[in-house]
Amino acid sequence: MTSTTTLSMALPVEHRDRLMRLAREVSFEAGERLFEEGRRADRFWIIRTGTVLLDLHVPGRRAAVIESLGHGELLGWSWHYAPYVWQLGAETLSPVRAWEFDAEAVRAACARDPEFGRAVATWVGRVVAHRLQASRIRLLDLYAPYGSGTPA
Amino acid sequence: MNDVPVPYQVTGVRRESADTVSLTLAPAGEEALEPFAPGQFAMVYAFGVGEIPVSVSRIGRRELVHTVRSVGAVSAALCALRPGSQVGLRGPFGTGWGLERAAGQDIVVVTGGIGLAPLRPLVLAALAARRAYGRLNLLVGSRTPEDLLYADRIRAWVDSHGPLHCQVTVDRPSPAWWGHVGLVTTLLNSALFTPENTTAYVCGPEPMIRATARDLLHRGVRPERIRVSLERNMRCATGHCGHCQLGGVLMCLDGPVIGWDRVESLLAVREL
Numbered sequence: 259m260t261s262t263t264t265l266s267m268a269l270p271v272e273h274r275d276r277l278m279r280l281a282r283e284v285s286f287e288a289g290e291r292l293f294e295e296g297r298r299a300d301r302f303w304i305i306r307t308g309t310v311l312l313d314l315h316v317p318g319r320r321a322a323v324i325e326s327l328g329h330g331e332l333l334g335w336s337w338h339y340a341p342y343v344w345q346l347g348a349e350t351l352s353p354v355r356a357w358e359f360d361a362e363a364v365r366a367a368c369a370r371d372p373e374f375g376r377a378v379a380t381w382v383g384r385v386v387a388h389r390l391q392a393s394r395i396r397l398l399d400l401y402a403p404y405g406s407g408t409p410a
Numbered sequence: 411m412n413d414v415p416v417p418y419q420v421t422g423v424r425r426e427s428a429d430t431v432s433l434t435l436a437p438a439g440e441e442a443l444e445p446f447a448p449g450q451f452a453m454v455y456a457f458g459v460g461e462i463p464v465s466v467s468r469i470g471r472r473e474l475v476h477t478v479r480s481v482g483a484v485s486a487a488l489c490a491l492r493p494g495s496q497v498g499l500r501g502p503f504g505t506g507w508g509l510e511r512a513a514g515q516d517i518v519v520v521t522g523g524i525g526l527a528p529l530r531p532l533v534l535a536a537l538a539a540r541r542a543y544g545r546l547n548l549l550v551g552s553r554t555p556e557d558l559l560y561a562d563r564i565r566a567w568v569d570s571h572g573p574l575h576c577q578v579t580v581d582r583p584s585p586a587w588w589g590h591v592g593l594v595t596t597l598l599n600s601a602l603f604t605p606e607n608t609t610a611y612v613c614g615p616e617p618m619i620r621a622t623a624r625d626l627l628h629r630g631v632r633p634e635r636i637r638v639s640l641e642r643n644m645r646c647a648t649g650h651c652g653h654c655q656l657g658g659v660l661m662c663l664d665g666p667v668i669g670w671d672r673v674e675s676l677l678a679v680r681e682l
Contacts, residue, residue: 324591329600396593
């Protein structure tokens with residue numbers, strides 16, 4: 259597993275510059291909801307400072323926090339894949355500054371320039387693969403008593 | 411190094427979490443073990459039960475601290491000890507972390523679960539000689555906030571040694587948790603280090619070590635500068651029985667701390 263998922267490491271500079279031309283600076287207070295599971299994924303963010311928690315709604319209970327994201331990380335990938343619906347919710351843990359992107363504008367830019375589109379798709383795919391692998395390792399519950407699994 | 415257990419007395423017991431305690435041990439008589447280096451381990455003998463390898467988690471002038479998690483018969487017996495009880499100790503065994511090799515470099519310490527225990531002496535040694543090193547990062551992964559080892563002391567390290575860049579992440583947050591959630595490798599994104607001038611020290615469950623080492627490699631840390639501590643079935647601790655063999659490596663002699671360059675290919679061999 260690698261962590262070349264931050265924008266600065268994952269996108270070639272010419273594509274990064276192009277993507278950043280579509281960005282706008284935003285900031286959020288701690289405790290702000292950024293998106294909700296099941297809603298339309300119409301934007302995404304790259305976190306500059308602060309921490310965002312991803313959570314999953316559990317009826318009758320407090321939302322279960324799945325993961326936290328911080329500096330340089332992509333917040334949201336559902337905007338890239340139809341049906342463009344958030345799979346999780348997100349809430350800021352601390353004050354957050356981020357670059358915000360309009361999903362439709364980025365998708366349109368990707369459609370106009372296949373090379374740019376391929377670079378963005380590779381980046382987003384890498385993020386998804388990275389988080390999948392991290393989730394798989396966490397599924398092992400390595401720090402549990404006796405670690406995971408049974409002796410050979 | 412002693413081949414025969416030396417009697418040590420339990421002078422302190424501190425409960426670190428529901429299943430983990432730190433035992434402070436002092437020589438019961440005149441005889442004492444030679445000084446330990448951070449990363450080395452002792453064979454700790456619970457009389458009448460058995461002997462297990464335990465890394466040293468603090469090194470005093472005469473006292474040693476071993477942090478033990480109750481996961482088997484011997485470790486359960488050790489965790490049940492009270493002040494005044496005696497154990498047998500052999501050691502010191504194995505290789506140390508080799509902090510001196512990191513002089514002038516950034517340091518990244520990555521721990522998972524009880525893996526923080528063997529690295530505590532290294533963190534304390536680095537903090538005691540801050541000017542000898544570059545930026546010091548401590549990245550800690552824990553199952554839950556309640557399982558986090560040395561929580562109060564971690565806070566004290568950060569408070570009293572400003573340059574320590576410490577981050578903690580948990581797999582399963584409790585409602586009161588106010589921090590990172592996720593695999594410990596994700597903390598590397600915000601760690602402060604220049605990969606080509608960094609020495610990393612990694613200890614935890616082996617899948618976590620592999621994931622961390624690969625991530626560090628990918629960022630540009632040289633494989634020989636990624637020092638990992640591996641657990642194997644150590645029995646004699648003197649290189650005779652072969653139980654801890656990993657390919658051509660005897661972990662009790664060549665390890666437990668070893669460079670990633672020496673073990674990466676071995677860990678990919680299922681038969682080992």
